[in-house]
Amino acid sequence: MEGDTADEFLAEFKDRRLGFWGIAQITAGTGLAVYAMWVGILQPGFRRVPLRLQVPYLPASKTQVRNVMTLLRGRKGALVDLGSGDGRIVLEAHRQGFSPTIGYELNPWLVRLARYHAWRAGHPQDVSYRQEDLWKVDLTKCKNVTVFLAPSVLPLLQEKLQTELPDDALVVAGRFPFTEWTACHVEGQGVDRAWAYSMQAQRLKACKAQG
Numbered sequence: 295m296e297g298d299t300a301d302e303f304l305a306e307f308k309d310r311r312l313g314f315w316g317i318a319q320i321t322a323g324t325g326l327a328v329y330a331m332w333v334g335i336l337q338p339g340f341r342r343v344p345l346r347l348q349v350p351y352l353p354a355s356k357t358q359v360r361n362v363m364t365l366l367r368g369r370k371g372a373l374v375d376l377g378s379g380d381g382r383i384v385l386e387a388h389r390q391g392f393s394p395t396i397g398y399e400l401n402p403w404l405v406r407l408a409r410y411h412a413w414r415a416g417h418p419q420d421v422s423y424r425q426e427d428l429w430k431v432d433l434t435k436c437k438n439v440t441v442f443l444a445p446s447v448l449p450l451l452q453e454k455l456q457t458e459l460p461d462d463a464l465v466v467a468g469r470f471p472f473t474e475w476t477a478c479h480v481e482g483q484g485v486d487r488a489w490a491y492s493m494q495a496q497r498l499k500a501c502k503a504q505g
Contacts, residue, residue, distance in 0.1 A: 351379055351404060354442055358468050359386050361482040362440055365466045365490040366390070373438040374398065376428040376451070381408025381421070383440050383468075388421050392438065396422045398431050433458040442468040449474065461494040 354362075359382055366373070366387070373387045378397025381404075387395045399405050408423040428451075433439065436459060443451065452472050455465055468488045471477065475496050477489040 351401065353380055354382055354468060355486060357482065357486040358442075358488065359383060361486055361488040362466050362468050363387070363390055364481045365479055365488055366392075366438060366440075366464070369438055369464060371437055372396070372435075373440065374431075374433070374436045375440045376431070377441060377443050378408060378423060379404050379442065381411050381423055383442070384408070384421050384423065385412055385415060385417065387438075387440075388417060393420075394422060395420075396424065398424055398426050398428045400425065400427055429454065434460070436460075437463045439463060439465045440468070441465065443470070445470045445473075448472050456493070456496060456500070459493045461497065463493040465491040465493065467491070 362383060363386060370391060371393075373384070373392040373395045375381075375383045375387070375395075375397045378384055378399045381397050381399075384395045384397040385408075397408060399408065402425050405423050405425045409418065412418050412421050412423070433455065439455065439459065441448075441451065448467070448470060449472075452474060455463075459465070465472075466488055469485060471487075471489045472491060475491050476499065478492045478495060479490040481488050481490075
């Protein structure tokens with residue numbers, strides 16, 4: 295990992311004042327609001343996912359969203375957000391002209407929260423949030439991909455992206471970078487940093503390494 299990115303993130307998270315709405319969203323995302331609901335409804339979906347592939351929910355800040363959109367500037371077409379949480383990246387991508395914009399999220403409560411945000415913003419039919427396992431999503435036609443995932447997940451996701459994405463795809467990672475890839479552009483500082491990766495560049499690098 296670059297520098298002390300993980301430590302910076304954890305330190306800032308501890309110091310950040312989330313306010314009532316932020317705490318409410320994290321509570322809804324983690325299933326802590328009502329433990330009975332977690333055990334009876336939410337947890338069964340996660341039992342199918344190995345512990346190391348489960349990703350805790352933390353909403354992206356406005357600065358993080360802005361940095362991601364900056365790295366995607368000039369691109370167009372469809373956008374996919376893997377582990378879309380409360381859906382704010384997908385919604386902002388739609389506002390920036392991407393279409394269709396799709397978020398894949400396994401947590402059913404977060405899918406509902408994302409759809410509520412889309413409805414509240416007046417775009418309930420313009421964005422799509424799907425309760426699906428991101429590891430089973432076919433990415434072969436995706437050219438714009440965003441991820442806000444934990445460091446433990448990124449190496450495995452890197453393999454999937456490198457196998458499935460087309461050469462002209464761009465991957466933007468927020469909060470944590472892909473440690474084995476070289477970013478073509480970086481935006482922001484500290485925990486708000488975002489990294490852009492060209493799939494063609496990663497494949498060329500891999501070919502040179504093998505040669």
